[in-house]
Amino acid sequence: MGESERGESAPRQRVSYWCANGHESRPAFAVDAEKPDSWDCPRCGLPAGLDEQAPPKPPRNEPYKTHLAYVKERRSDADGEAILAEALAKLKAKREL
Numbered sequence: 528m529g530e531s532e533r534g535e536s537a538p539r540q541r542v543s544y545w546c547a548n549g550h551e552s553r554p555a556f557a558v559d560a561e562k563p564d565s566w567d568c569p570r571c572g573l574p575a576g577l578d579e580q581a582p583p584k585p586p587r588n589e590p591y592k593t594h595l596a597y598v599k600e601r602r603s604d605a606d607g608e609a610i611l612a613e614a615l616a617k618l619k620a621k622r623e624l
């Protein structure tokens with residue numbers, strides 16, 4: 528017990544990654560393991576790369592757009608009208624109170 532826990536059989540190396548915000552993260556990898564080209568910055572979540580001078584560009588806000596497009600696609604015009612009608616009915620009901 529403990530031989531490998533002391534790290535004697537699996538030497539580790541720390542690798543520096545930089546994100547677009549200039550954060551450095553230094554995950555440790557086994558020396559014989561292949562280092563990934565990118566690493567998610569633990570501080571801001573942006574992808575970080577091995578080159579401090581050229582960190583990976585932050586991804587654009589595509590997910591939001593994609594999500595909207597997805598919703599639009601799924602929601603038929605009829606659904607949209609029903610939702611609108613419901614909203615109008617609620618407005619009307621409030622006014623009549």
Ligand SMILES: [Zn+2]
Nearest residue numbers: 546550568571
């Ligand atoms: Zn960061």
